[in-house]
Amino acid sequence: DGGITQSPKYLFRKEGQNVTLSCEQNLNHDAMYWYRQDPGQGLRLIYYSQIVNDFQKGDIAEGYSVSREKKESFPLTVTSAQKNPTAFYLCATHPLTENQPQHFGDGTRLSIL
Amino acid sequence: QQQVKQSPQSLIVQKGGISIINCAYENTAFDYFPWYQQFPGKGPALLIAIRPDVSEKKEGRFTISFNKSAKQFSLHIMDSQPGDSATYFCAAPQDDKIIFGKGTRLHILP
Numbered sequence: 001d002g003g004i005t006q007s008p009k010y011l012f013r014k015e016g017q018n019v020t021l022s023c024e025q026n027l028n029h030d031a032m033y034w035y036r037q038d039p040g041q042g043l044r045l046i047y048y049s050q051i052v053n054d055f056q057k058g059d060i061a062e063g064y065s066v067s068r069e070k071k072e073s074f075p076l077t078v079t080s081a082q083k084n085p086t087a088f089y090l091c092a093t094h095p096l097t098e099n100q101p102q103h104f105g106d107g108t109r110l111s112i113l
Numbered sequence: 114q115q116q117v118k119q120s121p122q123s124l125i126v127q128k129g130g131i132s133i134i135n136c137a138y139e140n141t142a143f144d145y146f147p148w149y150q151q152f153p154g155k156g157p158a159l160l161i162a163i164r165p166d167v168s169e170k171k172e173g174r175f176t177i178s179f180n181k182s183a184k185q186f187s188l189h190i191m192d193s194q195p196g197d198s199a200t201y202f203c204a205a206p207q208d209d210k211i212i213f214g215k216g217t218r219l220h221i222l223p
Contacts, residue, residue, distance in 0.1 A: 004156075031209070040122070042202065042215035043157075050209060058210075090156050094211075099145045099164060102204075102211055104156030 003027040006091050006105035012113045013078065013085060021076045021108045023091030031094040032074035033102065036060060036087045043090065049074055050096065078110060086111050117205050119214025127222050132190040134217045136203035139184065148177065148188050149202040151216075157202055161188070193221045 007022045023032065034046040045058030049068040063082025068074055078085045088109050092102040118137045126132045136146075145164055149157035163170045163177040163186065170177045176189040190197055198221045203214040 006156075033210075040215065042119075043213040045210060048210065092156075096209075099162075101147045101149075101159040101162060104149075104158065106156045107154070109154075 004091060004093060004103060004105035006089075006108050008108060009106070011108055011110045013110060014113050016080045018077055018079050019085075019110065021078065021089055021091075021110070023074045023076065023105060025072055025074075025091075025093045025103075027093055027095070027103060028071070029093035029103070030071070030096045032068070033092040033094070034058075034064070034066065034074070034076045035090045035092065037090055037107075038087050046076065046089075117203060117212050117214045119203050119217060121217060122215070123218040123220070125220045125222060126193045128193065128195060130193050130221075132188075132193045132197065132219055132221070134188045134201055134203070134219070135185060136187065136214050137183075137185045138205050140205075140207065145206055146177070146179065146186050147204050147211075148175075149204065149213075151200045151202065160201070190219075193219075195221045195223050197221050 003026050005024045013019045031050045033048040035043040044060050046064050047066040049055035055066050055068050065077045088107050090107045091105045094102045120135050147162035148160045150160040151157040161172050161175050163179050174191045179186045200216045200218050202216050204211050
């Protein structure tokens with residue numbers, strides 16, 4: 001989706017290291033989401049935010065942290081506490097109006113060195 | 114948490130055949146049912162969506178059928194093509210989130 005930019009596309013993490021995944025949007029959507037995708041697991045919600053300076057935990061928040069200082073940006077930090085970080089991470093946005101879909105970025109693939 | 118159960122997990126269809134993916138949900142409060150298509154290395158993209166006051170919606174070769182009494186909705190891909198090979202997700206909104214099925218990996222044989 002051209003309106004959501006995730007970077008980097010590939011990322012490698014060393015043991016004990018924190019890494020930050022970037023998500024920027026120009027869709028002017030209020031809500032932003034982070035999902036983790038593993039083979040056969042579908043999309044699992046990590047964190048989401050509906051307004052600047054506020055965010056909520058999803059189903060698998062442990063080992064992750066986020067911030068929402070600007071409407072356009074919702075970075076995700078994978079901390080050293082996340083023992084199995086290897087996955088495909090997807091950022092999504094939603095305009096918070098009824099009957100509208102989420103829009104997704106093209107993901108960041110994180111691997112352990 | 115309400116669930117959306119998707120089946121089958123994987124599906125192989127001959128070119129020109131019909132691909133059928135099913136989803137079942139638990140909560141009748143859902144009011145919007147999107148289907149997403151995802152190619153390898155890309156994010157999911159909206160394919161087609163339906164509201165529960167409509168029993169069927171068709172867009173080209175793609176059709177969603179909705180059975181409110183059975184709490185089920187399905188995606189039919191007519192005249193399936195190799196370019197349709199992808200992973201498909203059904204989804205349903207719940208409060209301020211969207212609940213996704215676990216996905217169906219579709220492979221169309223040339």
